[in-house]
Amino acid sequence: MKKTKFIILLLFLLVIVGIVLISYAQFKKETLKDYRQTKESGQSLIGMLSMPSTASLLSGSGNFLFRELSQNALSNKIAYCIIHDAQRKPVLLFSPANIDQQVPDIIINKSLLESGFIMQDFFTTDGRELIEFAKPVFADKKIAAVVRLGLKVPDNNFFTYENLVLPSQIAFFILLALVFGYYWTILSFKHLKTIKLADVGTPGIKPGKGDVKDIIENLEVYLSSVKEKTSEAESRRQQLESRLKISQFENKQFFNIFNAFDFGILLIDNREMVFFANTYLLDLLGQSAEDLINSSYDEVIEHEDLKAFILQRSSAEGHLTSKHMNITFEKTDPGQFFQASSSNITDAEGSLFIRLIMVVNISREKESEKAQQDFISHIAHELRTPLTNIKAYNEMMMDGEINNAEMQKEFFNTINDETNRLAKLISSILELAESEMGQLTITKDMVKTDWLMEGCIEAVEAVAKEKNITIERQVPDNFPKVKGDKEMLKSALINILGNAVKYSPESATITFAIKEADDMVVFEINDTGFGMDEKDLPHIFEKFYRSENEDVVEQTGSGLGLAITAEIIKTHDGFIEVQSELDKGSQFTIKIPKGDLFIG
Amino acid sequence: MDKKKTILIIDDDVHIRRILEIKIKHNGYDTLTAKNGKQGLEIIQNQKPDAVISDLNMPRLDGKELCLLTNPLKKDRPFFTIIITARINPYEQKWIDEMQDTIFMEKPFSPSKIVDALAQYFEKTRPES
Numbered sequence: 001m002k003k004t005k006f007i008i009l010l011l012f013l014l015v016i017v018g019i020v021l022i023s024y025a026q027f028k029k030e031t032l033k034d035y036r037q038t039k040e041s042g043q044s045l046i047g048m049l050s051m052p053s054t055a056s057l058l059s060g061s062g063n064f065l066f067r068e069l070s071q072n073a074l075s076n077k078i079a080y081c082i083i084h085d086a087q088r089k090p091v092l093l094f095s096p097a098n099i100d101q102q103v104p105d106i107i108i109n110k111s112l113l114e115s116g117f118i119m120q121d122f123f124t125t126d127g128r129e130l131i132e133f134a135k136p137v138f139a140d141k142k143i144a145a146v147v148r149l150g151l152k153v154p155d156n157n158f159f160t161y162e163n164l165v166l167p168s169q170i171a172f173f174i175l176l177a178l179v180f181g182y183y184w185t186i187l188s189f190k191h192l193k194t195i196k197l198a199d200v201g202t203p204g205i206k207p208g209k210g211d212v213k214d215i216i217e218n219l220e221v222y223l224s225s226v227k228e229k230t231s232e233a234e235s236r237r238q239q240l241e242s243r244l245k246i247s248q249f250e251n252k253q254f255f256n257i258f259n260a261f262d263f264g265i266l267l268i269d270n271r272e273m274v275f276f277a278n279t280y281l282l283d284l285l286g287q288s289a290e291d292l293i294n295s296s297y298d299e300v301i302e303h304e305d306l307k308a309f310i311l312q313r314s315s316a317e318g319h320l321t322s323k324h325m326n327i328t329f330e331k332t333d334p335g336q337f338f339q340a341s342s343s344n345i346t347d348a349e350g351s352l353f354i355r356l357i358m359v360v361n362i363s364r365e366k367e368s369e370k371a372q373q374d375f376i377s378h379i380a381h382e383l384r385t386p387l388t389n390i391k392a393y394n395e396m397m398m399d400g401e402i403n404n405a406e407m408q409k410e411f412f413n414t415i416n417d418e419t420n421r422l423a424k425l426i427s428s429i430l431e432l433a434e435s436e437m438g439q440l441t442i443t444k445d446m447v448k449t450d451w452l453m454e455g456c457i458e459a460v461e462a463v464a465k466e467k468n469i470t471i472e473r474q475v476p477d478n479f480p481k482v483k484g485d486k487e488m489l490k491s492a493l494i495n496i497l498g499n500a501v502k503y504s505p506e507s508a509t510i511t512f513a514i515k516e517a518d519d520m521v522v523f524e525i526n527d528t529g530f531g532m533d534e535k536d537l538p539h540i541f542e543k544f545y546r547s548e549n550e551d552v553v554e555q556t557g558s559g560l561g562l563a564i565t566a567e568i569i570k571t572h573d574g575f576i577e578v579q580s581e582l583d584k585g586s587q588f589t590i591k592i593p594k595g596d597l598f599i600g
Numbered sequence: 601m602d603k604k605k606t607i608l609i610i611d612d613d614v615h616i617r618r619i620l621e622i623k624i625k626h627n628g629y630d631t632l633t634a635k636n637g638k639q640g641l642e643i644i645q646n647q648k649p650d651a652v653i654s655d656l657n658m659p660r661l662d663g664k665e666l667c668l669l670t671n672p673l674k675k676d677r678p679f680f681t682i683i684i685t686a687r688i689n690p691y692e693q694k695w696i697d698e699m700q701d702t703i704f705m706e707k708p709f710s711p712s713k714i715v716d717a718l719a720q721y722f723e724k725t726r727p728e729s
Binding site: 370373374376377378380381382383384385387388389390391392393395396399401402414417418546547548 | 613615616618619620622623626636656657659660684685686687689690706707708709710711712
């Protein structure tokens with residue numbers, strides 16, 4: 001409000017100054033006009049007075065002249081009129097108010113001494129402004145007289161009618177404009193009175209009479225409040241903009257991280273729109289990000305199972321639930337299995353704001369699970385087969401179905417053989433378990449290789465003799481020593497030597513050699529037996545693996561022997577290699593670090 | 601009098617083949633034997649046995665592969681199949697359920713139970729006279 005008052009005051013002052021200036025100009029104009037008129041009048045009058053006839057007036061008809069002058073239209077302007085004779089003495093004097101006596105000498109002298117027309121502007125000793133006109137009167141080419149005429153410069157009063165007419169008109173129009181302006185403003189602002197300013201929550205709004213002052217005051221308060229709020233809004237906008245930028249940056253960073261994951265991620269917002277899908281998932285779906293982002297998942301996801309899973313999870317009750325479903329994708333290999341899981345992510349108030357769908361490749365887990373299941377199945381098969389025989393043969397005997405003595409003997413033998421098979425199998429499984437735990441449990445001693453060789457041959461000798469198989473020894477001059485568990489090492493070598501006997505035809509020869517190579521002791525077992533198919537070689541050390549070769553299938557076996565051997569050799573920091581050709585035989589090479597390395 | 605039913609026994613274990621052969625013959629059936637699935641398939645195709653008793657875990661065409669190959673044949677000529685297995689993997693249960701006229705029996709089985717199952721099947725499928 002103070003500002004408004006100041007502006008109004010300033011305007012008022014400007015108007016006053018304007019009026020004064022205009023009045024002053026008018027006054028100056030009038031003054032100049034009077035001055036000029038006085039000069040012109042003086043010039044013409046002095047012209048008349050200086051006619052040659054004026055000289056004749058000196059003789060005594062001066063009174064007539066002055067009477068004429070006093071009756072002249074300019075008489076009120078004439079201060080004095082003096083005619084000097086040839087000697088410059090005043091001879092005729094017309095000075096109604098004796099003003100002539102106040103004329104400075106310098107003016108008089110100049111008028112009298114000049115021989116031409118003189119006009120001098122001066123102030124009398126009492127401060128009156130006069131113009132003196134002087135002109136000599138010539139007679140017989142000589143100066144016969146000098147006429148001096150003093151005219152008053154009119155006193156131009158500032159406050160005259162002429163001076164005040166124009167400013168008054170201007171002032172009138174300004175006043176008129178103000179009155180009209182005032183009412184126009186009132187009329188213009190009239191509707192503003194209906195605005196309930198208090199409703200906009202602006203403090204400081206006062207109920208008024210509805211005049212301009214109130215409206216302007218209220219508007220001023222309101223506008224200042226609007227300005228304040230605009231400023232607040234601008235500040236908030238800037239804050240939000242910077243937060244948005246930070247958020248966009250963070251989102252981008254997150255998305256880059258998500259894209260680096262080796263599992264699929266799909267984010268669905270609370271409007272059921274796809275918010276993000278990482279490259280892993282896009283590859284699986286065979287769709288592009290443009291296809292999915294900002295579209296309803298129901299419309300854009302082409303994978304029916306995944307879509308059904310998302311729908312199923314969206315209708316599931318409760319938050320923070322996490323369930324999964326196994327799915328496959330056309331684009332991947334048939335053996336690839338995936339698991340989709342869903343998590344509802346809620347904000348601090350517990351409202352769902354995004355759903356996270358993850359698609360993870362579980363092929364390895366599936367494979368591992370299958371391998372585990374297969375292993376259990378193998379063990380079950382291997383254990384239950386002899387058990388089945390024992391049970392079945394025994395049941396038949398008990399039921400009295402076998403009366404023939406020969407057959408009864410066969411049955412008892414079978415039961416006995418199968419019991420031994422079962423016992424051996426259990427031993428093998430235990431041995432395998434022990435060797436797998438070997439790193440932790442075995443105690444290593446110095447083992448003589450001649451002792452190992454003889455022990456192994458002794459173990460298989462009986463069976464070899466039955467098949468008329470010869471075992472040839474190839475030995476070094478000095479038997480080296482190895483460091484290890486002697487029973488385990490013996491068992492490993494017996495498995496190899498036993499297989500050589502088992503899978504060799506009758507009357508075959510097997511070679512058992514011990515050599516030294518660098519820091520290792522090398523055991524080589526060569527046979528000329530059935531050999532192995534190329535396709536079997538990569539699998540022979542796997543648990544329960546058995547070749548489908550007719551000659552192998554004929555022989556009983558658990559498929560654990562070579563797996564146990566490989567595990568024992570590994571435990572002793574050794575290596576096992578095999579070379580084999582079908583129908584020609586096999587060569588197993590086992591390398592174990594020398595014992596003296598350990599004792600330095 | 602019905603014609604003697606022929607039962608095919610497929611197992612890589614000689615003792616199981618032997619005991620089943622004796623038990624089944626004692627119960628009035630004819631028997632055929634095979635050492636593996638491949639041999640068994642040939643016999644099924646050529647000699648058309650009335651029932652097949654097969655081990656699941658065998659070299660050269662295992663019991664599952666044999667079932668998958670022979671199941672379509674059952675549309676024209678139904679026959680009974682008993683799968684003997686040490687253990688059914690959870691993921692393998694599904695395919696057994698999908699096979700026609702097929703049951704499985706866990707090891708160690710009782711030979712009497714096998715012949716009971718055979719008798720039950722043949723009784724059920726005997727044409728009304």
